[in-house]
Each structure stands twice: as structure tokens, then as C-alpha cells.
Amino acid sequence: MSARRFDPLTLALCLAVVGSAAAAQPAGNWQFGAVLDLAHTTRALALGSRDQGLQLGHSDLSARGPLGTLFKAQLTASVATHDGKLEKGVEEAWLETTRLPAGLQARAGRFASQVGYLNSQHPHADDFVERPLLYRGFFGGHWTDDGLRLNWTAPTPFYLMIGAEAFRGKRLVRETAGAVRNPGIATVVVKTGADLDRSHSWQLGLSHIRSRREAAVEVHEEAEGEEGHGHDDEAGHDHAHGAQFSGRKTWMIDATWKWAPGGNNRDQQLRVGLEAARITGLNRFATARDRHESHAITLVWRFRPQWEAGLRADWLRVRMPHGEHFHSARLREHALMLAWKPSHQQSLRLQVSGQRDAVEFENPARRAVQLQYVLAFGAHGAHAY
Amino acid sequence: MRTRPGRRALAAGVAALVGAVLAGPAAAFTVFACEPEWAALTRILLPTARVHVATHAGQDPHHIEARPSLIAQLRSADLAVCTGASLESGWLPTLQERAGNRRAQDVFFAADHVELIDPQPGAIGTPWTGDVHAEGNPHLHVDPRKLLEVANALAGRLGQEVPGERAGIELRRAAFEARWRRQVSEWERRATPLRGLPVAAQHTTFGYLWHWLGMTQVADLEPRPGMPPTPGHLQRLLEGLRAAPPVAVVIAGFQDPRSGRWLGSQLRGRSGANVPLLVLPPTVSDDAAEPQLVAWVDGLLRELLDAAARRP
Numbered sequence: 001m002s003a004r005r006f007d008p009l010t011l012a013l014c015l016a017v018v019g020s021a022a023a024a025q026p027a028g029n030w031q032f033g034a035v036l037d038l039a040h041t042t043r044a045l046a047l048g049s050r051d052q053g054l055q056l057g058h059s060d061l062s063a064r065g066p067l068g069t070l071f072k073a074q075l076t077a078s079v080a081t082h083d084g085k086l087e088k089g090v091e092e093a094w095l096e097t098t099r100l101p102a103g104l105q106a107r108a109g110r111f112a113s114q115v116g117y118l119n120s121q122h123p124h125a126d127d128f129v130e131r132p133l134l135y136r137g138f139f140g141g142h143w144t145d146d147g148l149r150l151n152w153t154a155p156t157p158f159y160l161m162i163g164a165e166a167f168r169g170k171r172l173v174r175e176t177a178g179a180v181r182n183p184g185i186a187t188v189v190v191k192t193g194a195d196l197d198r199s200h201s202w203q204l205g206l207s208h209i210r211s212r213r214e215a216a217v218e219v220h221e222e223a224e225g226e227e228g229h230g231h232d233d234e235a236g237h238d239h240a241h242g243a244q245f246s247g248r249k250t251w252m253i254d255a256t257w258k259w260a261p262g263g264n265n266r267d268q269q270l271r272v273g274l275e276a277a278r279i280t281g282l283n284r285f286a287t288a289r290d291r292h293e294s295h296a297i298t299l300v301w302r303f304r305p306q307w308e309a310g311l312r313a314d315w316l317r318v319r320m321p322h323g324e325h326f327h328s329a330r331l332r333e334h335a336l337m338l339a340w341k342p343s344h345q346q347s348l349r350l351q352v353s354g355q356r357d358a359v360e361f362e363n364p365a366r367r368a369v370q371l372q373y374v375l376a377f378g379a380h381g382a383h384a385y
Numbered sequence: 386m387r388t389r390p391g392r393r394a395l396a397a398g399v400a401a402l403v404g405a406v407l408a409g410p411a412a413a414f415t416v417f418a419c420e421p422e423w424a425a426l427t428r429i430l431l432p433t434a435r436v437h438v439a440t441h442a443g444q445d446p447h448h449i450e451a452r453p454s455l456i457a458q459l460r461s462a463d464l465a466v467c468t469g470a471s472l473e474s475g476w477l478p479t480l481q482e483r484a485g486n487r488r489a490q491d492v493f494f495a496a497d498h499v500e501l502i503d504p505q506p507g508a509i510g511t512p513w514t515g516d517v518h519a520e521g522n523p524h525l526h527v528d529p530r531k532l533l534e535v536a537n538a539l540a541g542r543l544g545q546e547v548p549g550e551r552a553g554i555e556l557r558r559a560a561f562e563a564r565w566r567r568q569v570s571e572w573e574r575r576a577t578p579l580r581g582l583p584v585a586a587q588h589t590t591f592g593y594l595w596h597w598l599g600m601t602q603v604a605d606l607e608p609r610p611g612m613p614p615t616p617g618h619l620q621r622l623l624e625g626l627r628a629a630p631p632v633a634v635v636i637a638g639f640q641d642p643r644s645g646r647w648l649g650s651q652l653r654g655r656s657g658a659n660v661p662l663l664v665l666p667p668t669v670s671d672d673a674a675e676p677q678l679v680a681w682v683d684g685l686l687r688e689l690l691d692a693a694a695r696r697p
Contacts, residue, residue, distance in 0.1 A: 100487065103485045105485040153484055159453030161456075161483070194454050198443075201452045201454060262443045264443050266445040267641060344475070377511065383479065
């Protein structure tokens, strides 16, 4: 029920962003964009975000630009079909400083947490039709929340960033076992990276999440697995799905290595990514041995300027809460994709995924074929590493 | 209790890091140059500056990734010097966002100080029109006269940023202008045989060169700006160019030579020889200063004059 209430912070930010965009700034400095993400799925994946058939994926309308000389802001509204319904919501509404001294930066409002490698990216910019099991299981695919962020980029010869975030956490763990003080969830992230030479570059990230939001234990057996979403129907109209599996402490590590001959990544590039997460302190009944774990290894090869092929392997091992005890559950997934990107603004992707070794997950898809088309109009931010 | 020593070690580590960072070398004025040509101008005007160069001649400047190393370079910069006209719009904003460096917010954009060719006022890039630069062609450094205009404007900005060096910057700027103007007249004299000659080229990378030398780009290998050549488009170009073949097919070093080579091999001049493919450097090396800028333009002219002399 509480998820339906529009919190005052977000409302104020939306008004500030929209108001400034409309009145204070000439449109010249503001950029507007829209993204359409359509996908046809032959068979829905367990824990997947896309239903069978032709469905609207994460599509959005966004505006970003400066607010005066000290701030910039972004507003993103998103829509997607889910379980046959059109879900819409404010995905991002934030204000960020641009003029703090000493490499500091603060952000407030609703935004995507910077934990892990993928979370701060919009899903339509991903290399695969579905996010790894790690994100689908632990972050509801893409975790955006209401809160504050403070980042510090060190003046070092290599990249070093240390950041902290504090969130309400309602969009990650929707139903809690009891009353929770704010902030419900806090994160600390360290990222570092550099070039090895002209052709090779790397980035390493370490993220830690502390949560006070202990998830309410599902009592209905059929609520997991096939349904695959921990939120109740009341909250179902908002495009935020919350984590299927959560706990008090989360550790994440992400490593990325990229190779482009001579640094000319336009023509050819190999990208290798590894992400792993472990969650402990699952709930009040959990012992030290009860934990969730997930890994993903990703390999993407741009073999021609417009063509990319990719391979991903995912593992998920979790302890599903059932009242006062837990059931071991696991799932493996492989995905193979081929993408054609005729320009920045368009991509067509064919993906074959298979789920194996499913324990406690109902209806794993032994084979699912997905065809995705992403179309972007106007500006849509610059791409991250 | 067991975590105490660990925490102390962590605190000591953080203190050491902060100390190292605060004591680090911050003396030299540091410039982040998006492209090597702006690094070269910076070195000419302020030789004491520390210069980071984000890209090199072997990369397509439209398609640079916001790599961690570039974030670190922008973080340490006192001034960012870039081309503008949306050339870096796919990566510079991300670097600015990640670097959190307030000094890197007011970028010196070269395109703000010269008149661009081929502006398309009101043009909006759609998914089907390719990379449209409404402001005009951003590859302005290939016209040495525009390069000089940028040098003059950059000298003004550097003088504001480093007031103690203002007199020296002005002296070096004036001396460079005198030498460069002589050089440009010399180049223009040498290049007279090129006037009016047709070339085929990939993208508008050398658009300013044709504009400066009075040459005409009669075909673009790209079907839409920024999109790689397609067989169908090349076939259409071939039909159109057969009657009056260009002196050369010109591409930049970072572009795939296969399409250009194919087109050149299919075209025959009056003598029956094929049209040559010229792979020209789109800019200087990333450690360049004035001699390399001169050598680069010299080299471009030499290649074109050679091709014109051997005109098929």
C-alpha cells in the first residue's frame, strides 16, 4: 500500500526539474530523448523481465540539462509491459552538483544506484535482452531509488572513485517484516581503472550494501518461481519490481576488461565482464550459512563496426525463505546473442537463452529465443564505460 | 574486538592515500585535450603545461569510450580543450560527470571560435539520418587558417587561466601566427594544381581540406553521416563516378580501407589506370607540437599533389 503514496521528496524534485526545464532554461542547453524497446520472446525466462510474445521493454522519455550554473538535472519517465499490463513510472528525477570543490559530487532525488557494473546503465543500453540473473534476482533488474549520493573522484593518475549512497530502499525491498527507519539502505562503492596500453583498458569495482529492510516472508508457496516477482498487486502499477532475494549485507565485485586493436573501438572491440555478488543476513531466521550468491561472466565481441556477438553465463544459488526455514534454490542460464547496430540510435538483437539445473524455480526455459529492437530518438546521455 | 586492528589499518591506509593525494604534484597547469591538434596548439602557446591527450589519430573521435583513464585525466585538468560542434557529445559529458572536476566544466570549444562549413540549422538527427551535426562539420582543424583562429582564441583563454604566463603566451602566439601565415601562403602556392579537382572520400573528415584547397568532394563513401559504407551505396557511387572519376579516394587511417580500395579499383581513368586510395592521417601524433603540425599539412599536400600528378 505504501508504495502507492507519492513521496514528497520525489514530487518536489519532479516539479523542480519540470519547472526549470520549462521556464528557466532555453531549450538549447536541455536535451530531450525517447527510447523504444520492443522484444519478441518465444518463452518467458524464470526470473525474466519479459513476457512471452511481443512486449514493450524498458522504454523511456527523458530530459536532462543544467539548472543554473551549479546543478544539472535529469528526469526520466519509463513504461514497460509486464504481466499483460502497461506499467509506467518516474524512473529518475535527480539534481546533481557540478561545481563542488576537490572532486566531490552530490546527487539527490530518484536515481539508479551505482552498485555493480550494470545497475547505473539503462537496461536498453545492455548487450543482452535480459539482465544477468544477479540483477534480476537481487535488484529487480534495475534498482532505482529515492536518496542521496556523495562521490569523490581522487586526483590520482589512475581512476579512483569512492562513493556513498543512502536510499529509502522501498523500491528494492518493497514489503518489510517490520517498521524500518530511514535510510533503509546504504551503499559504499569503490571503482578504479586505467589503460594498460592503447589497446587494453580495465575497471574494477567493489560495492557494499547495508540494508535495514528485512523482506517480509512470503507465505503463499506459489508466489515465487513462476510468478517471479515479490511485489503485491497494489504496487504492480509502478515500474519497480524490487529484489526477489535480499539480506542485511551485500558484497559485489565487478571487473571489466576491454580490448580494441590500436584503441579504435569503433571497428573492433572485445569486452569481458565478470560480476559476483553475495548476500548474507537474509532475515531473522537465517544462520551464517544461509546466503544468496550469483555470478555472471560476459563476453562481447564487436567484429565489425555495426555487428556484435556475445556470450553470457550466469549462476544463481539462493536460500528461499519459507516461514522460519529456507529452501535451497538454484538456476543456471546461458545466453548467446547477435546484434546489428546500424547507428547509435538503433539496434536489432537476436538472443538464444537456456536455463539449466533449476531447483525450486518453476518453469525454467530450456530454450528461449528473443528478438529485440531498440530505437532512440534525440539525445540519450553519453555512454558509460 | 577482532575487527579493531583491521580498522586501524584501514584508517592508516586512507590517511596515507589522502596525504599522498594532497601532497601530489599539482604545480604545472594541466590541460586535457580531446584531440591531438589542440594538444599541439597548447604546447606551442604554453610549453610548461602538462598535457593529457584523450584520443589519437588512429581513433574515430566520434566513437571514444569514457574510459577510466580518461576520467582520471580530466579529474586532474585545469582546463579542457576540445573541438565542440557535438564531435565529443558521445563521451565528453560522461567524463565530466564522472570526473567531478569543476574546472573541467567550462570547456574551451574550438568550434565556438571559427565559422563552420556545412551548418544545417534546425536539423535534428533521427535514427535514419545518421550523425547529423546541426552546428556544421566539426573537423575544422584540417583547415590551417581555422587552426590559426583557434590558436588565437586559445591563447586568450590560456592567458585568463594562467595570468602569470599571459605575456609569454602572447609573445608565442604572435610568433606562431607570423610563422604560420607564411607557411599557409607557401602551402597555398604549392597547392594551386589541386584547385577544382574532384575527390571521393569517406565521411566529412577532410571537408575543411577540400574547402581550403578548392577541391570538390564528389562522393561520400558513407550512405549517411557516420554509417559505414554499404555495397548498395558503393555501387550507386560507382555508376555516378564512372563518367568523371575523381583523382583519388581518400579515407582516414582509422577507417576500414576495404570499401575505398574496392571503389578505386572499379574506377578507371582516361589512361586506364585505377583511381588510387589515399589513407591520410586525420591529425598529428599525440606528442606533437608545431613541427609536427607543419609536417602533417605538408604530408597531406604531398599525397594529394602526387595523386594529381599521376591522375589516371
